[in-house]
Amino acid sequence: MGNTVTRDDFEWVYTEQPHCSRRKQILAKHPEIKSLMGPDPQLKWVVTAMVLTQVLCCFLVRDLSWKWLIFWAYMFGGCINHSLTLAIHDISHNVAFGNKDAMCNRLFGIFANLPIGVPYSISFKKYHVDHHRYLGGHGLDVDVPTHLEARLFSSPARKILWLFLQPLFYALRPLVVNPKPVGRLELLNLMVQLAFNTFVVYFWGIKPLVYLIAGSLLCMGLHPISGHFIAEHYMYLSGIETYSYYGPLNYITFNVGYHMEHHDFPSIPGSRLPQVKQMAPEFYDDLPQHDSWTRVLWDFVFCDSLGPYSRIKRTFPLAKQD
Template sequence: MSSDRQWHGSRSKKILQDHPEIKQYFGNYPLSIVFIIALVILQWSLAWLVKDLSWWQIGLIALFLGQFVLHSLSVFIHEAAHNLVFKGKLGNAVTLFIIELGSLSFGKSLTYVGKHGKSHHRHLNDYEQDYEWWDKKQAHFRSSNAYLRWGESLLHLFPGGVVLADLIIANIAPAESRNIQSAFKSPSLNIALISTSIFLYTCAWYYISWQAALYLFWSLTLMVGNWGITFKGQSIAEHNIYRDGKTYSTYRWTNIPFFNTGYHDEHHTFANIPWIHLPKVKKIAPEYFTNDNPYSYSEIWWLWAKSTFKPVYFNRYTPESNNSLSFKPSSLKVGN
């Protein structure tokens, strides 16, 4: 267990001593499934609406709308990783299956669930064991090759480009060996999720149009790549380098479409409280939750994009992050 995780753990005990009423919010929130189903329906509705559009119009809709629907849906993958939707293995399997109906991620949600609690929470900010830290070797390689970053970012704009780019980078600069732990993944569930994605892409193509299948896949790959504006912006905002701290919260309007995902400090302190109650924790103990990020996801993403997506602005382990913190308040001068 990392020192940062211990910091959150000891602080949670102190907060509960001062505010024991927070305990009433412990546990899962089954009504999350209503929002999950609504997002799945929304994503398929958009796939239907784009069925007669040209490929470039589909790309624009995926970039400016589809990826944000999937970002909202991905919040509930995170909830499932902490058993905060339905309880138990069966409840989690049902949750992930319904999410897969909208995300069509080829089972990547299960991979996330397996690593998140076992690696990220338990070993918070420990490079060797926290999987959310980019690989150091690949980050240095990207940082020293601006043309490569431009090429990679352009490739990320195309459907599936992020997959191809990762394969190229992995071949040129293989990742370091790290002790990243993962909880047991059910092989049968993994096969079921992958099969579901393949089946649904086929159905979208055959029963709606190739444009519908393209929209669903393009939205997914845009979100997880360099052009995932709020998705990447959130990741940077939560574990930033512009000042000392463990984790950061973003108290912005984005907590509405992204289901309070900005209450990240609160979540790491009380990982057994579902998204719906996190603002209440902040309200009950405001004297503790002051480690807020004053900038929006899009602001931080834009600054990172202006650096030609240099990984130094994403992690704290690179030399430049100790000398030139580009996320300092004085240097962040971009609009909302």
């Protein structure tokens, strides 16, 4: 394989995003899937246990050497924090308390955010709505890399760096692609996070806070779990923009691997997405899918035809144009 990616632009299409029409087709044949919609009563308890586990870890790591602190941040704490980001993803769809209690979901997302160290839950919700409604939308879907990213990170070494810096790009890209005003809940998210971080440093010192934030950054960057960022929508086959993964890492990522199912039915909690596939196997079994997130990352880095440009894009009338 060579050292440069052959693509020099995104794959532009002039069709609507496919999941709305798929949803109608599936529900017409399998209306029983509607029974899976609604809140997951277990989610709040699972997330609470994860947050408390990280608070306990803050106490346990307070006297570790820096070497072991970073080791455990990458191997353990960061995995929990990455899983919490996916819990926040679920919560953003109001599946913790239901659509009627939207504010409870927002506040619970702020609580789930605490061990991550950086406030982002409310902002994520604001932009994730656009990702589902305008999948691949130019100027709307901030999940798609910018042209600058795609041009700069085109060789294997640069793609590795891009993967390592993914948290930074996910934080900054919305400010460039689709900036939105800061709301009151985002300010609340910030104040609560700062209060928690201050609490951790006051009682246990700076090392536990480094453990939390370093774990978040490391495990959202170059880490096997982070393969889902690439696996979900990067175009490994021409014209296919959403892929599922049915492997064991789903057990610690709230079934985010069931991504075709999730985009077809975003109101169904991650815990029930495997049942969607079971109820409508003819719609999912023969679709292209990934069998390893680690393999996804390897191929992304070393395959010439893959890179940040490997995304489908489409235009929507309300989006600003370059």
